[in-house]
Amino acid sequence: MYHSPVLLDDSVKGLNIIPHGTYVDATYGGGGHSKVILKKLGPKGRLVAFDQDSDAHKNKIIDSRLKLIESNFKFLNNHLNYLQISQIDGLLADFGISSYQIDTKTRGFSIRFDYKLDMRMDQSQDMDAQFIINKYDREKLENIFQNYGELRNYRRIVDTIISERKNNEIKTSGDLKRILEPLSNKSEKNKFLAKVFQAIRIEVNDEINIIKSLLLQSSKMLKKGGRLVCISYHSLEDRLVKRFIQNGTFESDAISDIYGNKELKFKKVGNLISPDEKEVRLNNRSRSAKLRVAEKI
Numbered sequence: 001m002y003h004s005p006v007l008l009d010d011s012v013k014g015l016n017i018i019p020h021g022t023y024v025d026a027t028y029g030g031g032g033h034s035k036v037i038l039k040k041l042g043p044k045g046r047l048v049a050f051d052q053d054s055d056a057h058k059n060k061i062i063d064s065r066l067k068l069i070e071s072n073f074k075f076l077n078n079h080l081n082y083l084q085i086s087q088i089d090g091l092l093a094d095f096g097i098s099s100y101q102i103d104t105k106t107r108g109f110s111i112r113f114d115y116k117l118d119m120r121m122d123q124s125q126d127m128d129a130q131f132i133i134n135k136y137d138r139e140k141l142e143n144i145f146q147n148y149g150e151l152r153n154y155r156r157i158v159d160t161i162i163s164e165r166k167n168n169e170i171k172t173s174g175d176l177k178r179i180l181e182p183l184s185n186k187s188e189k190n191k192f193l194a195k196v197f198q199a200i201r202i203e204v205n206d207e208i209n210i211i212k213s214l215l216l217q218s219s220k221m222l223k224k225g226g227r228l229v230c231i232s233y234h235s236l237e238d239r240l241v242k243r244f245i246q247n248g249t250f251e252s253d254a255i256s257d258i259y260g261n262k263e264l265k266f267k268k269v270g271n272l273i274s275p276d277e278k279e280v281r282l283n284n285r286s287r288s289a290k291l292r293v294a295e296k297i
Helices: 008-015 032-040 054-059 073-082 099-103 129-135 138-148 154-165 173-183 186-205 207-221 235-247 277-282
Strands: 022-025 046-050 066-069 088-094 222-232 266-273 290-296
Touching: 008 032, 008 088, 008 222, 008 266, 008 290, 022 032, 032 046, 032 088, 046 073, 073 207, 088 207, 129 154, 129 186, 138 154, 138 186, 154 173, 173 186, 186 207, 207 222, 207 235, 222 235, 235 266, 235 290
Parallel strands: 022 046, 022 088, 046 066, 088 222
Antiparallel strands: 222 290, 266 290
């Protein structure tokens, strides 16, 4: 299976689908969310889906109401304008890496395999994880592991990488694991390595900036009353979504006009939703998911 859609019922319910409406699935993956959205749309409904990973397009659902675009969702506005879509009724984004990408060893995402350090979601881009580990200077590497991995011992991690690469290029996930494992407690080894790989993956794919871009574009493209539904998997993503919904910005304080009135774009709908015990039991990778829903003001 390419991907088990996380929080499927809650996320689609959050869209509050109008049968004749126009919706966006910003992260198509295996098409699990899109399939349910299409079931709720009528003959005049429309769904535009995005996925930059060419492998995801092998899962395309044959349906005249679906337009699947091989592109990063940071180009949302451009593609919608090209399709002559000026506004949408709802947008769903699942920011998680797919099970298929994790389980395909040649993609280099997983700590379970010893394969080339890659981690590119878009296989056509030049920069991969191997380039970052072997070519980035100390300052850039420290920034990645401190801010994207939230690792306390980020300086030791960078010292070790720089020392090792002077003698031998770090080519595979196995190479990286071997040199960094001694820096973690045995009981927390997998958690430590997962944070290391997360930090590198975020940098390779510029994930934080791209999520910010999508959220900003959503505030322009959604109709009044339109729904924004986001599924996040770590604190960096969830913090961006939470602050954007609450404050209309990515900072901790909202932007205000000259009279002190907050310039908000969305209002929160319901409370934070996490997978229940049954879903986590069936799909362990859903355990860290957080779902937030907002409505355009």
